Amino acid sequence: MRWLTTKSDTDWGIVISRFYSNACDRCCWTWCYLIWLSKDSLSAAWTSTDIAWEEDLEPISEETNL
Numbered sequence: 001m002r003w004l005t006t007k008s009d010t011d012w013g014i015v016i017s018r019f020y021s022n023a024c025d026r027c028c029w030t031w032c033y034l035i036w037l038s039k040d041s042l043s044a045a046w047t048s049t050d051i052a053w054e055e056d057l058e059p060i061s062e063e064t065n066l
Contacts, residue, residue, distance in 0.1 A: 001035060001057045011050065012060060013037040023053060030054060 002012035017034040031054040037044045 001033070001052075002060050003052060004056055004058050009042060011035075011037055011041040011043045013041060013050075016049075033057060 001015055003010045013035040015033050016036045018031050019034070020029055021032045022028075023030050023032075033052055033054065035050050035052060035057075037048060037050060043050060
């Protein structure tokens with residue numbers, strides 16, 4: 001998965017868990033994903049995992065050149 005963005009350089013990784021959480025800014029409960037970042041992701045220099053709301057992610061194929 002990778003984060004939806006208009007930029008070409010975004011973090012990506014593998015979903016290792018998901019949980020249902022309250023999104024206060026949306027006033028509802030929704031899925032949130034725990035992402036194990038690729039070692040080549042920009043943020044991997046300071047963290048190994050991150051979380052993201054379902055609508056902020058998009059699937060990528062293994063053939064995609066990042």
